[in-house]
Amino acid sequence: MPHRADPRAGPGSDPAPGNGAAWRPALTRQKGKTKHAALTEWIIADIDAGRLKPMDRMPPHRDLARDLGISVQTVSLGYQEAERLGYLSGEVGRGTFVRARVTERVGQMMLDRSLDEVIDLSIVRGVYLPEHEEASRAVLAALAAGENAAFMQPCRPIAGLDRHREVATSWLAALGVDAPPERILITNGAAHALFLALACIIRAGDVVLTENLTDHGIIGLANILGFALKGLPTDEQGIRPDAFEAACAAGDVRALVLIPTLNNPTGHVATPERRHAIAETAQRHGVFVVEDEVCKPLIDAPLPAITQWLPDLGFFATSFTKVVLTGLRVGYLVVPPRYCIRAESILRVTSWSATCLPAEIATRWVEDGTARRLLAVQREEVRARQQLVADALGPHIASHHPLSLCAWLKVPAHWTEDGLVRALAERRVALTPSDPFVAGSGHGGGVRICIGGKMGHATLALALDTVRQTFEQFPPVFGVGAIG
Numbered sequence: 001m002p003h004r005a006d007p008r009a010g011p012g013s014d015p016a017p018g019n020g021a022a023w024r025p026a027l028t029r030q031k032g033k034t035k036h037a038a039l040t041e042w043i044i045a046d047i048d049a050g051r052l053k054p055m056d057r058m059p060p061h062r063d064l065a066r067d068l069g070i071s072v073q074t075v076s077l078g079y080q081e082a083e084r085l086g087y088l089s090g091e092v093g094r095g096t097f098v099r100a101r102v103t104e105r106v107g108q109m110m111l112d113r114s115l116d117e118v119i120d121l122s123i124v125r126g127v128y129l130p131e132h133e134e135a136s137r138a139v140l141a142a143l144a145a146g147e148n149a150a151f152m153q154p155c156r157p158i159a160g161l162d163r164h165r166e167v168a169t170s171w172l173a174a175l176g177v178d179a180p181p182e183r184i185l186i187t188n189g190a191a192h193a194l195f196l197a198l199a200c201i202i203r204a205g206d207v208v209l210t211e212n213l214t215d216h217g218i219i220g221l222a223n224i225l226g227f228a229l230k231g232l233p234t235d236e237q238g239i240r241p242d243a244f245e246a247a248c249a250a251g252d253v254r255a256l257v258l259i260p261t262l263n264n265p266t267g268h269v270a271t272p273e274r275r276h277a278i279a280e281t282a283q284r285h286g287v288f289v290v291e292d293e294v295c296k297p298l299i300d301a302p303l304p305a306i307t308q309w310l311p312d313l314g315f316f317a318t319s320f321t322k323v324v325l326t327g328l329r330v331g332y333l334v335v336p337p338r339y340c341i342r343a344e345s346i347l348r349v350t351s352w353s354a355t356c357l358p359a360e361i362a363t364r365w366v367e368d369g370t371a372r373r374l375l376a377v378q379r380e381e382v383r384a385r386q387q388l389v390a391d392a393l394g395p396h397i398a399s400h401h402p403l404s405l406c407a408w409l410k411v412p413a414h415w416t417e418d419g420l421v422r423a424l425a426e427r428r429v430a431l432t433p434s435d436p437f438v439a440g441s442g443h444g445g446g447v448r449i450c451i452g453g454k455m456g457h458a459t460l461a462l463a464l465d466t467v468r469q470t471f472e473q474f475p476p477v478f479g480v481g482a483i484g
Helices: 035-048 061-068 072-084 104-109 130-145 162-173 190-201 216-225 241-249 272-285 337-351 356-368 370-396 417-426 457-472
Strands: 088-091 095-098 184-187 207-211 228-232 253-258 288-292 314-319 331-334 397-399 406-410 446-450
Touching: 035 072, 061 072, 072 088, 088 228, 130 356, 130 370, 162 184, 162 331, 162 356, 184 190, 184 337, 190 216, 190 253, 190 288, 190 314, 190 331, 190 337, 216 228, 228 241, 241 253, 241 272, 253 272, 272 288, 356 370, 370 397, 370 406, 370 457, 417 446, 417 457
Parallel strands: 207 228, 207 253, 253 288, 288 314
Antiparallel strands: 088 095, 184 331, 314 331, 397 406, 406 446
């Protein structure tokens, strides 16, 4: 959407922040623009300007229509377009709310930074140790010394080179997925795989379910593809089966997207029994399941794939990015047989095919055991770093897992999320508030810290101690010694 200058000039158009129900735009007739389009622009402008806050309840359709002298249908169309663009979220029986969005401020906080500038605990990434550097140098040297035409010259097949797909079957088998090469697409990481899966089955306006706290990439896909994302209640194993059953029974659910293993940001892991219950409900209601298992290789205990019980409804996505090497942006997407052609066609129009060079590195590492070796290194180091988290922040941990690359922390009652994040930023520690992870209305009520990257134990311990000390202090009084 192009940038719009703020059009308001009249009185009464700038209500107190957080007062969404009292919000009233000063609509004026504009040549060549429908009233509902003008209403949508005002909604977006006021959200961008902070006049409407995340989780504000919007005025009921009839009340706003009466006060503005327009039809209820006009209000409905304006709200629907703002919802399609990711600015609002409508909930049956509850109303329409301003959606929590991945804002520019949050995006800036999640960028890689030099440790000289800030200790960045804001982004999930694999650990990086000397073993990773050595493996990278070795494979690049081998590539430089060999004949590379087999993977550098082809521009077909779109779904991936035959050898790459064949080797993928062995990696997937260890994750509980038994799929022939023709059902596997090589992708540019798991985010690419999730987009392809959802683009195969979702149309604008469809209802897609997920965890109430989920990876911000899924929320971003809702904004891009225009589906209505609904968060479900969770427990220590992720999505509750009773909540999933109730949502499906209510009707109009097209798909479930979930992270059963080491969820981002909470770190929960679903047991085999929980996975089977989710699959059984999906099968009974004909709901597609997109299983995001980017961190599943870190778990060294057997866990079944939900999609193995859903041969016609299940998509399985994984990658090497979080578990082997952050820069190895190679993913595998397993699709139901009837969707192979469609998925390949979407892959072709979005990126033609995955990049063959990283896929060749991943393939060689699976074949020669390097991937498994680096995975073992990852497990050992993550366990050590999570122990540091437990030692420093134990009382403040809401949820985490010994093999998770992140931890979810409770915000003390005397702090707000934003105030806590700002205070830590002043102390050169970056972490992430709940906004990017909240699916639907409500509030996350926590902050996420991440423990991956090229960071020694002493540096991590220093950052965690800074977090602990800040949590235990009281925030500044506004205007008296305020930070910044």
